[in-house]
Amino acid sequence: MNEREQRLASHFFSGVDELVFWSFRYFVGRMTISTCVFAQDLARAWPDLGVNTKKQIRDELERAFAEDDALQKEFPNKGMGYRRLGWDCDRAAWEKVREAYKKEGECHEWPKPSEDYDWRRPIPTPPGQTHREEN
Numbered sequence: 001m002n003e004r005e006q007r008l009a010s011h012f013f014s015g016v017d018e019l020v021f022w023s024f025r026y027f028v029g030r031m032t033i034s035t036c037v038f039a040q041d042l043a044r045a046w047p048d049l050g051v052n053t054k055k056q057i058r059d060e061l062e063r064a065f066a067e068d069d070a071l072q073k074e075f076p077n078k079g080m081g082y083r084r085l086g087w088d089c090d091r092a093a094w095e096k097v098r099e100a101y102k103k104e105g106e107c108h109e110w111p112k113p114s115e116d117y118d119w120r121r122p123i124p125t126p127p128g129q130t131h132r133e134e135n
Helices: 003-009 016-027 033-048 051-074 088-103
Strands: none
Touching: 016 033, 016 051, 033 088, 051 088
């Protein structure tokens, strides 16, 4: 990282990891080519991310996959309606991120949605998950 990049990263609480995390939050569910590009870059960068950033992204992405699966089951016409992970090409790009963390052996096992799973109900926050406290 050059001097300018280090200075820029220093303005964020968690440095580059924070930028990556908020970018992830921005892109999940969007339906553009930039989503696919970001997800592919995130998969390549996965080994270099901090542990807390990995955990937060992994947990949120698993929730998004569970919601997307439930939506596809409830509304099988893939050409219509809301998709939690975007279109099929976007979901395929997020699968690359999923493969990256599974390859690293960090996959948190989320329960599979049951028959009565309601995608409108938020999935509870996992035990031990922490949130950044404001100074």
